[in-house]
Amino acid sequence: MKEFRGRVLVKGEAEGEAxxxxxxxxxxxxxxxxxxxxxxxxxxxxxxxAYKPKGSTVGSYIIYALKENGFAPRAIIMSKSEPIIxxxxxxxxxxLVDNIDINVLKEIKDGDKIIVKNDKIIVK
Amino acid sequence: xxxxxxxxxxxxxxxxxxxxKAMQVIVSVGDSLNSEKLINIAHAHISGVSYGNIxxxxxxxxxxxxxxxxxxxxxxxxxxxxxxTMDYDAIPFTRIDKSYIIGQEEILRSLNKMGxxxxxxCTPYYLPNVNEIKKGSSVAWGESNAVVYGNSVLGIKxxxxxxxxxxxxxxxxxxxxxxxxxxxxRIPEIKYKIHKPEDYEINEVRAGIIGEIISKIHNNDKPxxxxxxxxxxxxxxxFSASLGAAGNLAMVVINGxxxxxxxxxxxxxxxxxxxxxxxxxxxxxxPNERPDLIYFGCPHTNKHEIEKIAxxxxxxxNLKTKIIITTSRKEISKLDRDALNILRSKDVKLISDTxxxxxxxxxxxxxxxxxxxxxxxxxxxxxIKVSLISIDNLEExxxx
Numbered sequence: 315m316k317e318f319r320g321r322v323l324v325k326g327e328a329e330g331e332a333x334x335x336x337x338x339x340x341x342x343x344x345x346x347x348x349x350x351x352x353x354x355x356x357x358x359x360x361x362x363x364a365y366k367p368k369g370s371t372v373g374s375y376i377i378y379a380l381k382e383n384g385f386a387p388r389a390i391i392m393s394k395s396e397p398i399i400x401x402x403x404x405x406x407x408x409x410l411v412d413n414i415d416i417n418v419l420k421e422i423k424d425g426d427k428i429i430v431k432n433d434k435i436i437v438k
Numbered sequence: 439x440x441x442x443x444x445x446x447x448x449x450x451x452x453x454x455x456x457x458x459k460a461m462q463v464i465v466s467v468g469d470s471l472n473s474e475k476l477i478n479i480a481h482a483h484i485s486g487v488s489y490g491n492i493x494x495x496x497x498x499x500x501x502x503x504x505x506x507x508x509x510x511x512x513x514x515x516x517x518x519x520x521x522x523t524m525d526y527d528a529i530p531f532t533r534i535d536k537s538y539i540i541g542q543e544e545i546l547r548s549l550n551k552m553g554x555x556x557x558x559x560c561t562p563y564y565l566p567n568v569n570e571i572k573k574g575s576s577v578a579w580g581e582s583n584a585v586v587y588g589n590s591v592l593g594i595k596x597x598x599x600x601x602x603x604x605x606x607x608x609x610x611x612x613x614x615x616x617x618x619x620x621x622x623x624r625i626p627e628i629k630y631k632i633h634k635p636e637d638y639e640i641n642e643v644r645a646g647i648i649g650e651i652i653s654k655i656h657n658n659d660k661p662x663x664x665x666x667x668x669x670x671x672x673x674x675x676x677f678s679a680s681l682g683a684a685g686n687l688a689m690v691v692i693n694g695x696x697x698x699x700x701x702x703x704x705x706x707x708x709x710x711x712x713x714x715x716x717x718x719x720x721x722x723x724x725p726n727e728r729p730d731l732i733y734f735g736c737p738h739t740n741k742h743e744i745e746k747i748a749x750x751x752x753x754x755x756n757l758k759t760k761i762i763i764t765t766s767r768k769e770i771s772k773l774d775r776d777a778l779n780i781l782r783s784k785d786v787k788l789i790s791d792t793x794x795x796x797x798x799x800x801x802x803x804x805x806x807x808x809x810x811x812x813x814x815x816x817x818x819x820x821x822i823k824v825s826l827i828s829i830d831n832l833e834e835x836x837x838x
Contacts, residue, residue, distance in 0.1 A: 323466050346495055371486055371580075371600035372496070379495030397467045398601045404463045405499065405602065412470070 316437045318418055320391060323400050325432055326409030328389035332426040333360035339368035340376035340402065349385030361428040362390040363419055367399055377402030389430040393419055411435065439468050440475045448610065456508040460609035467603065468614030477615045480571050482510065482608035483562045485517040485580030486601060487549065488796050489542035497545050499602065503609065504548035511611030514554045515562040517581050520797040528789045530731060530760060532799045558791040559766035561738040563587050573697055576619050578607035582682030583737045583812060589689035591674060593697035595619045598688045618689055624698060626663035626691045627706045628656065634713035640668060641828040642676035646811025647719045649680025651711055653687065661689035663705065668692055672743055672829065679737050679812035723814065725825035728759060728838040729807040734829065735764030736793055736813035741772045743829065744788070748777035750832045751784050759836065761786045764793045807835050
């Protein structure tokens with residue numbers, strides 16, 4: 315078990331399996347109608363672990379749509395976030411934590427069990 | 439960040455879900471940027487309202503706010519959409535589905551209910567009550583060309599507020615104190631000089647190319663400083679649009695234009711752009727065959743530009759190429775009758791509410807000519823062949 319802290323951008327608690335995405339752009343990479351990523355994985359009920367954002371101004375609306383359609387991730391933890399993702403997570407009420415060392419994130423693998431408690435992250 | 443008691447109340451939901459959500463978005467983004475406080479804005483301009491862009495998710499979100507009875511707290515204008523609301527088929531080589539119109543109309547209904555001015559233009563700075571915003575005021579604008587023009591020509595302050603951020607700022611009438619709202623971040627450190635013979639004029643196409651060149655080399659957090667005095671509004675506008683598109687820049691200080699005072703001692707470096715480099719690029723982008731369409735209006739044309747186009751067309755008989763102009767309906771209403779008659783007689787179409795970039799215009803291999811570097815920048819990404827010519831040289835392309 316490992317524990318570390320980040321910066322809370324959207325407060326909340328969540329628990330789920332990790333889904334690791336190197337560079338995340340919600341627009342174009344994720345289908346808001348079924349939660350599928352272009353590589354075939356699904357973000358529904360996952361804790362998204364993302365290294366960095368890839369900009370697109372439509373991203374906020376996609377995050378919001380994932381929530382509305384029932385395919386939202388349970389939380390997103392990142393090395394560095396940006397305004398479009400923050401806005402989307404606030405609107406969709408998805409816990410968002412950033413400022414986590416990228417090397418710490420790189421040790422997390424798909425399927426690892428993660429607990430997010432505000433700024434505290436526990437990897438089991 | 440520091441919040442006033444009133445802001446805390448909004449954040450905690452004492453005024454309802456909608457205001458609380460909007461406040462949470464602005465505060466969370468502000469916190470992430472280490473902003474110390476919120477400031478009031480005098481105006482908001484919302485980009486990202488096209489159904490083709492934000493689709494069902496965007497439509498739903500905006501509707502949720504409108505249904506809640508939320509009104510914008512400041513004067514709010516809105517960017518163009520994918521079609522002319524009074525003539526769905528106005529743009530050639532473009533098909534708009536019925537479902538697209540139904541989706542878009544719902545977005546517009548929601549925005550209207552919230553109190554937006556639905557002029558649907560990317561040049562809010564030509565609207566009288568925007569043009570009159572006091573210098574030094576902070577606003578929250580989303581459209582990139584308007585952001586550059588607002589900061590650099592009007593002397594109002596805005597960052598580039600993408601996605602739903604300008605919408606949320608319009609709802610609460612506030613934005614985080616950050617970036618270009620802070621006076622010291624507006625002072626340039628890098629000066630750009632144009633080395634050229636005296637008779638080499640900088641028209642709007644050349645200004646767009648200068649924008650491209652600066653975008654490529656500018657590597658400094660502060661806005662670039664252009665020493666060259668740009669001569670008219672068309673040139674300044676195309677320069678601003680080019681920097682916003684190619685360079686993601688939000689401001690440029692233009693000698694004699696930008697209302698800002700600073701000490702030349704702040705300049706750390708001067709970079710010279712040789713006119714031969716501009717000439718070379720202009721040559722590459724010049725039309726060499728008759729286009730399928732000639733396009734003016736990216737960003738939207740003003741009355742003066744439309745009248746100039748009409749005047750240049752006066753002497754031309756037997757116009758073989760279709761010309762379209764996108765502008766705001768308010769500018770059309772100001773046009774003088776002679777210009778309107780000339781345009782009508784030449785079958786030149788004036789189109790409102792939209793532009794070729796936002797609309798699902800064109801297809802791979804289509805060949806168009808325009809005076810806008812920004813249009814070149816975005817339309818070539820769709821496989822459309824775009825060449826550049828100044829309004830003043832319109833005749834040259836008509837001879838092809």
